[in-house]
Amino acid sequence: MIDTTLLRILGACFYYSPQSETLKNVLPVLSEIPTLYAWDNLDKVQTICASLSQVQPDEISYDYSILFEGQGSMPAPPWGSVYLEHDNTVMGESTTAYRHFLQTKGLVTDTGIREPEDQFGLMMMAISALAEQGDDNAIITLLEQYLLPWAYRYLELVQQSKTETSFYPALAQLTDIYLKALQLELGLSPANAELFR
Known part of the structure; x- marks a missing residue:
């Protein structure tokens, strides 16, 4: 139903530190993303992925700190x-x-540290785990009830963030494209939730 590789790659980028071995292994495969899904707007996706794959871990460490570790506001x-x-x-x-x-x-x-399970990257990886189990109903529930009600707002804020590089805003744009395509493909109806941010 869903390509687990794409979900794992996107999830890892939104979760792991640029200095982690996991992300260092993921960055070189970002250029493969256009081949992992039947994108409607393949040219745009290829352009985004080409820019993402040029990034070195050290270049995005500060941006990661701002977006995921709470340095500053x-x-x-x-x-x-x-x-x-x-x-x-x-x-x-x-x-x-x-x-x-x-x-x-x-x-x-x-993860070895006490942290909320509803972290965006962890949730993307949870969808991948459910896909590996073949639990399509659980995937739909996770997307409709727990992730999509707030995901687009989150991705919008990442795209608007004043970061040193365009890596995370571009990643958010790509992920927004993917989730909207997935929502359409699966006929999902996200729960209508009031957002407070």
Whole structure:
């Protein structure tokens, strides 16, 4: 139903530090993304991926710190609860509901540090894990109920972020294109949620 490789690549880029071995291994394969999906706007995707694949890890370390570690004021927090909770709380009720959903599917996120499971990159990788299990219904639930209600707003904020490089804004643009195509392809109806950011 879904190409797990593309989800894992995108998820890793939104989660792992540029200094991690994981991301150092992922960056060289970004140029392959146009071959992993039947893109409607292939030329645009190829252009974005060509720019992404030119990046060296050291060039995006500062941007990663701003966008994912909270150096300064975080312009685009990567956790769903910040958008879904009235007081912009990390690990709010929406996180608890999502954690319960993951547990019912046998997915436990253990990254070695206590962090919210509703981090955008982790959620993309969770979809990949469900796809590997062949659980199409769970994929649809995750997308409609837990990710898509806030994902487009998050990706919009990443694209608007004042970063030193265009890597993360371009990555957000690519991911936005992919998720909208996936939503159309699967006929998804994201839950209508009020966003507070």
